[in-house]
Amino acid sequence: MRKFFSNRRLVILVLILIACFGLMAGSVSMRNRRNTPPLIQQFGNDIVGFVDSVVAIPVNAVQGGFSSVGQLMDTYSENRELKQQVTELAQTKVRDQTLAKENKELKQELKLNKSLTDYNTITASVMMRTPSSWQKQLVINKGQSNGIKKNMPVMSGSGLIGRISEVNKTNSKVELLSNTSESANRFAITIDGSNGQTVNGLITDYNASTGELIVGQVSSKAKLKKGTKVMTSGMGGVIPRGLYVGRVTRIGKDDYGLAQKVYIKPAANMNDVNIVTVAEPA
Amino acid sequence: MYRLSRLKYIFPLGLFISLFLDGSLSSVWAKFFFSYPYSMMSELVLLWLVFSYYFEEDIEIPLIPFAALAGIVFDVYFTGILGLDIFLFPLIVELTKILSRYFDQSFLTVIMIFFIDIVVFVTLTYWAYLLVGITHMNVGDYLVYTLAPTLAVNLVYFVILYWPIQSIYTWALKQKNPKRD
Secondary structure (H helix, E strand, O other): OOOOOOHHHHHHHHHHHHHHHHHHHHHHHHHHHHOOOOOHHHHHHHHHHHHHHHHHHHHHHHHHHHHHHHHHHHHHHHHHHHHHHHHHHHHHHHHHHHHHHHHHHHHOOOOOOOOOOOOOEEEEEEEOOOOOOOOOOEEEOOHHOOOOOOOOEEEEEEEEEEEEEOOOOOEEEEOOOOOOOOOOOOOEEEEEOOOOOOEEEEEEEOOOOOOOOEEEOOOOOOOOOOOOEEEEEEOOOOOEEEEEEEEEEEEOOOOOOEEEEEEEEEEEOOOOOOEEEEEEEO | OOHOOOOHHHHHHHHHHHHHHHHHHHHOOOHHHHHOOOOOOOOOHHHHHHHHHHOOOOOOHHHHHHHHHHHHHHHHHHHHHOOOOHHHHHHHHHHHHHHOOOOOOHHHHHHHHHHHHHHHHHHHHHHHHHHOOOOOOOHHHHHHHHHHHHHHHHHHHHHHHHHHHHHHHHHHHHHHHHOOO
């Protein structure tokens, strides 16, 4: 039998292995350091993104058709409930407008131009999801040319779902909160305690089995109630204040019993995302 | 004669449709594919490559360059981590070629070879991600929660798509033959 690993084959195999791991390590570290990938990679992404939309748009349309048939079934009961909510919503909306106006005037009085709560939104639709068990990542159809920058927070429907991890000219990648990599879910959050105190903290982990976000190292002694709403705190620059994250589900002690750990149930379902909103600090 | 056959259009078209369908289906059926604790990876590209190798008959499709091209697209657009699938897709084609020498072509042998392909592909991906530090999943969890569901979903694809794709290839090859006579 012929020797399988002849000298030439072995050399080629080693070269391929080196190239493979070199490229992988290079692109992983590049991704963490740079704001945008190299131009050629962006270019490739843009072209492929264009071709992808040819496949993605029909698939999304078909899925939209199926889900609208499904929704038709419970239209009647939903409609009754929603009608009640609409009357309340109109009131809230008017009040909201008045408050926003007042807020603006007061800010002018104080000569405060911008605060952490000001942000604009960019709406994008999801083109595809990485078919991988280890990367919880979406590709959306807006990019640099629409004003998207790396690390901007991404929301879907009811709450925060992740952050922008790679920006190309016409599309970008979103890392979901449920991703296990180290940088995906580090969001600065704030929670109102029951006695007027607030707790500030940083999301440090995601528990996949319960679907909960974990805020580690909370040293504040403020009392937190189950079900309290959690928002981003706006500290750290890129992320505006007041984006809804989820609700507190339970409070525990950390491994050494010194600090508190707060568990948060995210408001958005990260497995059911079609349209996303990217928040851009004003 | 790949250049003269209808496969010149059908093969690349199918390759890229299956590639983008992987992404779209993962997004549309995310609830089903990524319901905790299982995660299934849709690998229609590999399915298309394996089927093309078996159904091409006497036409030799340049599978390896196309597999590498699909790998580049997968790396750049799908994962954002370069240098893995560009080598893995051609490797799987090569593996299929080597394995097919030992077996006759029938539904059962093709499904067995596809099974081995998926195991090798997913395991190598896992191993590389583990080395680079993208995942910290342990081997037990990997086997039970990733590999097993992935195999299940891809074998279902295989069973559903075997005859349709075979008939597409028969049709494409039949068109060519009268001209030759």
